Amino acid sequence: MSSFVSDCRAKALELLEEAERATEEFAARTKIKCREGCGQCCLKPGIEVQVVEMLPLANALLEASEADIWYDKAASDPEGRCVFYAADPKDQTLGRCQKYELRPSLCRLFGFAAVSTKDSKHPALAACFWHKRLQPDAVAAAQKSIDAGESVPLFADFRMRMFALAPTPSYSEIMPINRALMLAIEKVELLARQKIED
Numbered sequence: 001m002s003s004f005v006s007d008c009r010a011k012a013l014e015l016l017e018e019a020e021r022a023t024e025e026f027a028a029r030t031k032i033k034c035r036e037g038c039g040q041c042c043l044k045p046g047i048e049v050q051v052v053e054m055l056p057l058a059n060a061l062l063e064a065s066e067a068d069i070w071y072d073k074a075a076s077d078p079e080g081r082c083v084f085y086a087a088d089p090k091d092q093t094l095g096r097c098q099k100y101e102l103r104p105s106l107c108r109l110f111g112f113a114a115v116s117t118k119d120s121k122h123p124a125l126a127a128c129f130w131h132k133r134l135q136p137d138a139v140a141a142a143q144k145s146i147d148a149g150e151s152v153p154l155f156a157d158f159r160m161r162m163f164a165l166a167p168t169p170s171y172s173e174i175m176p177i178n179r180a181l182m183l184a185i186e187k188v189e190l191l192a193r194q195k196i197e198d
Helices: 002-030 050-062 067-076 105-109 129-134 136-148 153-167 177-196
Strands: 048-050 085-088 091-098 174-176
Touching: 002 050, 002 091, 002 153, 002 177, 048 050, 048 105, 048 129, 048 153, 048 177, 050 067, 050 153, 050 177, 067 177, 091 105, 129 136, 174 177
Parallel strands: none
Antiparallel strands: 048 174, 085 091
């Protein structure tokens, strides 16, 4: 099981990197870009992710001897705003992710991916508030291109592919990001202890 989970962690990281490339390509084609230093999407409490996609980050925290620190922060508000978001004290909508390189797929896709809708045969771009406000023409043009058949990253596609990586149902659970971080840390710490005992 230990090597299977390690393999799962590596594949999860590959899928996260693929999501990053897909959104970068979509952004380059559509010219949609985030507001400089924007952290608006990080303000919503309880953003939900799968435990499996938090494994690369949890492992990096363990290797850096930071797992306990971040676990305690997440445990203090498991349903709240992501513990990795560091807001600008003067403007909460501006800030940065403290673990940006290992953030989960939702964080990589939001604003540059689409969702399937019941009312349309074409996916709908999940553009953020600031995209719509500051770049309405680019957002409209992007949706028009999607309607014409241009490819767009899909949230459901990455979620299902991440789900398929999970070695057991507990890894594929969808839950608030801080709670998912806690479970991912517990799992990588357990695996680390098992390796020491072997």
